[in-house]
Amino acid sequence: MQRRSCAQLPPTTSFTPTPTTIRQTPSHVDLCWLQSHVTPPMDRAFEGLDMLANLTEDIPDFWGVIDPALGLTPDALPLLSGDTPRLPTPFDTGYLHTADSHSMSSTFEPSLFSTHELEEPISPPELAALHQKYFDVFYPVLPILNQSRFRQEWTQDPVSPRIRGLSYAVALIGSMIAPEYAHLQSPCYNNARKYIELCERDDDETNMMCLNAFQALIFIIRYELTKKHFVRAWMTLGRAVTLAQILDLSNIDGAPADRHQRAGSHKCPIETGYISNLRDPATMEEIRRSFWSLYIFESYGSVRTDRPCTLEEESLSIFLPSPGELKQNFLPSPMPFISEPTKLTGVGYLTSFAAVTIMVKLARICFEHVSIVSRSASDSGFWDRHYRLVKTINDYTAIFQRYLTAKAVREDPLAFSLHLNLCATHINLHEAAIRKVEDQDLPKLVAAESRKCSAAAAFKILGAIRMNWPVQRSERDHFTLQATFIGWPISMSLIALSRSLANGDTTPIGIVDSLRLLRAALDQVEEPDGYWHQASGAAVTALAKWDEQQRESRSVE
DSSP states (O other): OOOOOOOOOOTTOOSSOOOOOOOBOOOGGGTOOOOOOOOOOOOOOOTTGGGGTTOOSOOBOSSSOOOGGGOSSGGGSOBOOOOSOOOOOSOOOOOOOOOOOOOOBTTSOTTTOOHHHHOOOOOHHHHHHHHHHIIIIITTTSOOOOHHHHHHHHHHOTTOHHHHHHHHHHHHHHHHHOGGGGGGHHHHHHHHHHHHHHHHHSSOGGGTSSHHHHHHHHHHHHHHHHTTOHHHHHHHHHHHHHHHHHTTGGGTTSOHHHHHHHHTTSOOHHHHTSSOSOOOHHHHHHHHHHHHHHHHHHHHHHHHHTOOOOOOGGGOOOBOOOSSOOSTTOOOOOOOBTTOGGGGGGOSOOOHHHHHHHHHHHHHHHHHHHHHHHHOTTOTTHHHHHHHHHHHHHHHHHHTGGGSSHHHHHHOHHHHHHHHHHHHHHHHHHHHHHHHHHHTTOOGGGGHHHHHHHHHHHHHHHHHHHHSOOSSOOTTSHHHHHGGGTHHHHHHHHHHHHHHHHHTOSOHHHHHHHHHHHHHHHHHHSOTTSHHHHHTHHHHHHHHHHHHHHHHHHHHO
């Protein structure tokens, strides 16, 4: 696919100045509870399991050298060792709900929203349970929220629109992954968006100029991307990017002199009081992780909406995500900027979240490389860029090796996504080289290495998919947690292997079985008429053509 053109806080210390005293009025949520719960339908059984019936637990080597004598079939790949130590679990502490829902601040004029229109009631126990779902299940995938800070602010000021908006946004993620709470998705989504809008419309701009509002937007974007509301997600992305720019979040780790130089005659938001007392390590890390999540989401949204990204890596003076659980005694490890790849080799421990962030940068560079081909037929610098990118990706692959083992890909959903998307980036790069050879009418031998590398990366994707294919879908399986971000890799692997089938590069029956499994996997990611199904439509056509030829051959016999 081509793209045309992410020490404990004192009670009075927060991301924004302490809000003015507000008068409390009774809220509709105090008067109306949910009397019944709609029991959501159970997820449909995972299809295509019969394809896995005869598969052993032998896992293909993801990044080892493939022996040409063995061919490129999945069963011919060497086995992976599982010697990687157990990955740390980011969150072990429990969530104790300590505040009920209370009244809405009268800072907002009743004419904007009546109490009934403002909030769709969700009981405090349900809200607490949904928060817990995020921290227990989804935090490893999106580790941007400090539970103790969130719980403290919710206890101290539960009527604040900023914390209420964040509360409903966190609950939204919980409802998204837990089938038993699926009926609460709409109330959580509506409440989160309404509170964000109220923060935007309030005369007190600090209600919007804060970490809570920014994080609420990040959670809303994640939900909208998961639900495939891409136009809506791109609009929300625009709001989040603008807020990040107003708050100058991309420069929080830059030298003060550099900030003055960029700001010119205008003071930067950090110096004007919008972001005050921000030297608390845990809060600073929350900002970094939230910003890099935005970077990742904008990059993915850009591919799906064919819109240019605005967050450019070279201008970002914000450290990459640090390892460690976000809590009161968090101490960050020294991390480089994303524009300093040479310093990454000296990083003792790179988290899977940081690795995904860097992988997104690589994918963006590769997309730009491929898009130049589509814009200019006389691209004289193609091959220089191609071989330079091959070396760059191989160098980063060595840095990511901790998360490219079978053990890591089985245990860590971010490692699973990292592996699949890194392989897809390889395929994208080499498929562009194959097309360039055809366009320039060069000898096919020139593209032989690219065909081999593309097929090998496709089989690595296949190996990771069948290794993580659950017996039945659950809130914790990798497909549920990362489905939004694995459609592209599956589509790319289908494209690569379908060409191998057409060219007869490998044993046909092995390719056909692989294509069928990949197609079944894509069916679990999106509907049959979805975007990635359409992008890989030629592969499905090639498979159908092969099946028809086999039927005709049998009928002749």
